[in-house]
Every structure is written in C-alpha cells, then in structure tokens.
Amino acid sequence: MLRIRCPHCGLRDHAEFTYGGDAARGAPPDAAASEQAWIASVYLRGNARGPHEELWHHTLGCGAWIVVRRNTLTHEILAARLPHARDEER
Numbered sequence: 001m002l003r004i005r006c007p008h009c010g011l012r013d014h015a016e017f018t019y020g021g022d023a024a025r026g027a028p029p030d031a032a033a034s035e036q037a038w039i040a041s042v043y044l045r046g047n048a049r050g051p052h053e054e055l056w057h058h059t060l061g062c063g064a065w066i067v068v069r070r071n072t073l074t075h076e077i078l079a080a081r082l083p084h085a086r087d088e089e090r
Contacts, residue, residue, distance in 0.1 A: 020055035
C-alpha cells in the first residue's frame, strides 16, 4: 500500500486520496485551437517512467490538493507538497 504524507494531516494510506492526474500538464488549448490540438490535450498522455509529479486530493481527510512526487517504476513516494508551495520548500 502506498503511504502519502499530507502536509496538513501527516502520513496516511493512499485509500484516503483520489488521483487527480499529471501535475505537469499544461493548460488546454484555447477555443480557437484545431480539433487535433484538442484531441491531443484531452486524450494523449505520455507514459512517465521514474520520478513524476502527480496531483492527489485528500478526499477522506482534510480535502487539500497536494502534489506528490512518485517514482512510477517502484511506486516509492519521494515527496509531497501543497501546489502553491515554492520549489525550495519541497
């Protein structure tokens, strides 16, 4: 089982959290973008290997959204922070 350290609640089982997607994804294209740009934005994803930042929602806890840095090969949780935390606070 994965254990995620919530910045507010401390170490918790991953069952308390809901996966929210890739934290590194950019904004969707604007309304004037081509159909291909929208298809790429909505459906096409890379398959990250190694350390990767993901968004997780502490659904059964404090309700905070956090950015979790996780190794996708080993599932090791490397770090967790609030989304607005500056890089040097990681």
